[in-house]
Amino acid sequence: MAFENKFVQLRIEKAELLRQSGINPYCNNSQRNSTIKKYINVNSDIANKENKRDEHRHYTVSGRIKLLRIMGKASFLQLEDESGVLQIYVARDNLPEDFYNDVFKKNIEVGDIIEAGGYPFVTNQGELSLHASEFKLLTKAIAPLPEKFHGITDKETRYRKRYLDLIMNADVRKTFQIRSKVISLTRRFFEDKGFLEVETPMMHPIAGGANAKPFVTHHNALSIDRFLRIAPELYLKRLIVGGFEAVFEINRNFRNEGMDATHNPEFTSIEFYWAYKTYKDLIEITKEYFRYLFEHLDLPTYLPYGDLEIDFNKFSEIPLIKSLHTIGEVPQEIVNDKDKILEFLKSKNISVKNNLSLGQLQGELFDAFVEKKLINPTFITEYPVAISPLARRSDINPEITERFELFIAGREIANAFSELNDPVDQYERFKAQVESKDGGDDEAHAMDEDFIEALSYGMAPTAGQGIGIDRLVMLLTNEHSIRDVLLFPAMKPIHNDELHQEEE
RNA sequence: GUCUUGUUAGCUCAGCUGGUAGAGCACGUCACUUUUAAUGAUGUGGCCGAUGGUUCGAAUCCAUCACAGGACACCA
Numbered sequence: 001m002a003f004e005n006k007f008v009q010l011r012i013e014k015a016e017l018l019r020q021s022g023i024n025p026y027c028n029n030s031q032r033n034s035t036i037k038k039y040i041n042v043n044s045d046i047a048n049k050e051n052k053r054d055e056h057r058h059y060t061v062s063g064r065i066k067l068l069r070i071m072g073k074a075s076f077l078q079l080e081d082e083s084g085v086l087q088i089y090v091a092r093d094n095l096p097e098d099f100y101n102d103v104f105k106k107n108i109e110v111g112d113i114i115e116a117g118g119y120p121f122v123t124n125q126g127e128l129s130l131h132a133s134e135f136k137l138l139t140k141a142i143a144p145l146p147e148k149f150h151g152i153t154d155k156e157t158r159y160r161k162r163y164l165d166l167i168m169n170a171d172v173r174k175t176f177q178i179r180s181k182v183i184s185l186t187r188r189f190f191e192d193k194g195f196l197e198v199e200t201p202m203m204h205p206i207a208g209g210a211n212a213k214p215f216v217t218h219h220n221a222l223s224i225d226r227f228l229r230i231a232p233e234l235y236l237k238r239l240i241v242g243g244f245e246a247v248f249e250i251n252r253n254f255r256n257e258g259m260d261a262t263h264n265p266e267f268t269s270i271e272f273y274w275a276y277k278t279y280k281d282l283i284e285i286t287k288e289y290f291r292y293l294f295e296h297l298d299l300p301t302y303l304p305y306g307d308l309e310i311d312f313n314k315f316s317e318i319p320l321i322k323s324l325h326t327i328g329e330v331p332q333e334i335v336n337d338k339d340k341i342l343e344f345l346k347s348k349n350i351s352v353k354n355n356l357s358l359g360q361l362q363g364e365l366f367d368a369f370v371e372k373k374l375i376n377p378t379f380i381t382e383y384p385v386a387i388s389p390l391a392r393r394s395d396i397n398p399e400i401t402e403r404f405e406l407f408i409a410g411r412e413i414a415n416a417f418s419e420l421n422d423p424v425d426q427y428e429r430f431k432a433q434v435e436s437k438d439g440g441d442d443e444a445h446a447m448d449e450d451f452i453e454a455l456s457y458g459m460a461p462t463a464g465q466g467i468g469i470d471r472l473v474m475l476l477t478n479e480h481s482i483r484d485v486l487l488f489p490a491m492k493p494i495h496n497d498e499l500h501q502e503e504e
Numbered sequence: 505g506u507c508u509u510g511u512u513a514g515c516u517c518a519g520c521u522g523g524u525a526g527a528g529c530a531c532g533u534c535a536c537u538u539u540u541a542a543u544g545a546u547g548u549g550g551c552c553g554a555u556g557g558u559u560c561g562a563a564u565c566c567a568u569c570a571c572a573g574g575a576c577a578c579c580a
Contacts, residue, residue, distance in 0.1 A: 091538095146516080150528095
């Protein structure tokens with residue numbers, strides 16, 4: 001039952017007492033005329049004034065009481081708004097008669113949202129404060145806040161009740177401010193380059209554009225199932241067919257897979273497509289994009305990430321096959337021989353699925369021996385065709401594609417390629433995917449004939465790229481769980497009956 | 505999915521080889537007009553995650569389940 005907690009009960013009683021004495025505990029006529037940050041900036045000169053005060057100035061600030069120290073006839077409280085923290089000095093004799101004793105001391109407590117008006121002064125201890133002559137309760141908090149010193153540290157509570165986490169942990173607010181800035185800067189960067197922001201469907205008849213298990217939903221009026229999109233790729237390419245030459249979309253993708261420190265069922269990515277360009281141009285624009293982000297976020301390009309240190313000035317580039325030997329230390333002579341790779345993997349106790357092609361095995365080698373070693377930003381290029389169903393073949397070597405993935409701190413951050421625009425080749429690759437799907441690979445790409453038809457009308461040579469925004473923000477904020485960069489990460493329901501109610 | 509560690513008051517945490525449930529903060533009451541996690545006195549507050557088992561007796565031991573953290577696997 002709601003409100004059964006005894007502390008909540010007590011505070012509800014206080015709200016009732018306030019009502020009875022004519023004070024609305026949820027009053028909304030705020031008179032705020034300054035944020036706390038502005039107050040602190042404007043009054044930074046007070047320390048140098050006579051008596052360390054200026055009674056001619058008057059400000060009204062609002063916020064949540066984070067700390068309260070009642071000392072008889074005077075009290076100090078720490079007030080926090082979005083912009084900062086300010087100490088308020090409240091004394092009995094500066095307020096209307098009986099207000100301090102009957103209202104303030106009895107019914108105001110930590111967690112309440114209040115408003116205080118008064119003049120700036122500096123205390124004996126040297127802290128700029130506000131000397132209150134007006135005091136108003138704006139919102140009574142009936143639930144007590146977590147402990148004032150340790151705050152809230154339990155990760156489960158922090159994720160399930162993010163509002164509490166945000167109230168108690170200023171650095172968490174900071175992380176999400178950076179996240180917001182990254183998205184806003186990303187949008188501006190691409191707009192300034194002449195890209196058009198578009199919105200493509202979230203509900204797809206065929207889950208395409210990536211290899212992943214989709215979520216399924218149902219459209220009642222049409223009696224058909226729809227898939228939450230796993231990637232916007234195929235729709236964005238249709239727009240290139242239609243004549244838009246540079247498009248991007250920043251939005252959510254949904255994948256019905258496991259959850260861990262780097263995977264949430266819904267995650268945010270930017271995908272952009274650029275006609276008359278190749279993956280080589282994407283390497284350049286990616287470097288430029290990172291420079292732009294660091295400059296506008298005002299971040300040093302040498303960033304710590306856990307035990308690692310990442311130099312965002314040091315971008316390097318190496319073909320996948322070459323990286324197997326030079327970075328992964330896989331013997332040079334085996335990397336192009338299926339049987340020798342299988343033998344090698346076996347000797348390293350790495351088991352792989354049966355019937356993998358050479359390209360897939362090279363991918364396995366890369367995952368096992370190279371990926372984790374890529375700390376500074378590294379473009380791995382020239383992926384095998386077998387693991388790149390939507391990428392254009394190299395004109396020089398038809399077994400590899402014009403593709404790169406960007407790795408930072410041992411993690412994939414971006415995936416890009418010159419797009420496959422030969423409709424017949426694309427059709428054949430879909431067919432190969434469908435065969436491996438029939439062979440048991442439930443994440444293989446489905447046939448999308450509508451997309452093939454679109455390609456048939458001709459898509460200009462195009463390069464396209466996807467960047468995982470969540471993982472990028474993790475890098476920039478030194479966070480090691482995707483849940484720490486998602487305001488409301490996916491959580492299992494706490495109670496069993498919630499979990500199974502759908503089945504009944 | 506596997507392994508592993510957790511789950512005790514609103515919050516942060518103790519609780520040893522099984523023997524009446526503990527502290528700090530918060531909250532109540534009292535004192536205190538320049539404090540800084542204010543201070544001093546005093547008091548209230550528990551389905552010990554859930555269900556079974558072992559035992560004279562379980563927060564503690566065992567099993568199962570739920571949720572969470574970490575690692576691994578999967579997800580190119």
